[in-house]
Amino acid sequence: MDKHVAKEDVPPVGKVKTVWVDVDEVNNRIGYQCVKRIIDIVLSAVGLVCLSPVFLIVAILMKKEEPNGPIFFNQVRVGKNGKEFTMYKFRSMCVDAEEKLEELLSKNEIEGAMFKMKDDPRVTKIGKYIRRKSIDELPQLLNVLRGDMSLIGPRPPLPREVKEYSRYDxxxxxxxxxxxxxxQVSGRNETGFEEMVELDIQYIKEQSLMNDIAIIWKTVKVMVKPNGAY
Known part of the structure; x- marks a missing residue:
């Protein structure tokens, strides 16, 4: 991605988008990135072990609701510098959810390159609960251990969403x-796409271990008391 942006690339007046990240500054945070990776490895490994009983309980409940459905949902997402990877989640929707998406796109409740629907008919009963508590995200700890993701960072987008991104996004x-x-800890589904982009860019510009720790702590509180996840 280019560090310097031509004048014509700057978003029109009146748009919320105003901040451009210094790419060199982000890439030169070597010490921070190394320590963050160590923390990611340690906490994700500990988390996978300690949360294994939760994984088992969720799996049993999912099989009870849909005996023939898979426990995990694997989906291609876009990571750092546009590199695609397979992200793991607990399946919270019916088995043919992707096929039903096309007929629901017109009911999208968020503007921009992202689909969200509060009363999505594809979500299962157990899916509603694990989404509300963000339990469906726990298998992503495996992605963190593998290095595809970090504990803290922007939400990984879908390839179809990235196709709609502006250069700013x-x-x-x-x-x-x-x-x-x-x-995720600032209202989540109650915020729109542009607000999400602004929050992510704010995070990238202000990255630090203290900020990461603060977000981890807020995440734990959100899992106990949900803040709009669905």
Whole structure:
């Protein structure tokens, strides 16, 4: 991604988008990135072990509701610098959810390159609960351990969403995506796409271990007391 942006690339007056990230500054945070990676490895490994009983309980409940459905949902997402990877989640929707998406796109409740629907008919009963508590995101700890993601970072977008990104929006891909982030603890589904981009860019510009720790703590509180996840 280019560090310097031509005048004509700057968003029109009246748009919220105003901040451009210094790419060199982001890439030169070597010490921070190394320590963050160590923390990611340690906490994701510990989390996978400690949360294994939760994984088992969710799996049993999912099989009870849909005996023939898979427990995990694997989906291609876009990571740092546009690199695609397979992201893991607990399946929270019916098995043919992707096929039903086309007929629901007109009911999207968020403007921009992202689909969200509060009363999505594809979500299963157990899916509603694990989404509300963000439990469906826990398998992403495996992505963190593998290095595809970080504990904290921007939400990993879908390839079809990235195709709609402006050059400004592409700044979200300057760092590894995260299991949680500033957007996720700041209202989540109650914020629009442009607000999400602004929060992600704010996070990228202000990245630090202290900020990451603060977001991790807020994430734990959000899982106990949900803040708009659905």
């Amino acid at each position: 592409m700044q979200r891909l300057l760092v590894k995506p995260g299991c949680s982030g500033l957007w």
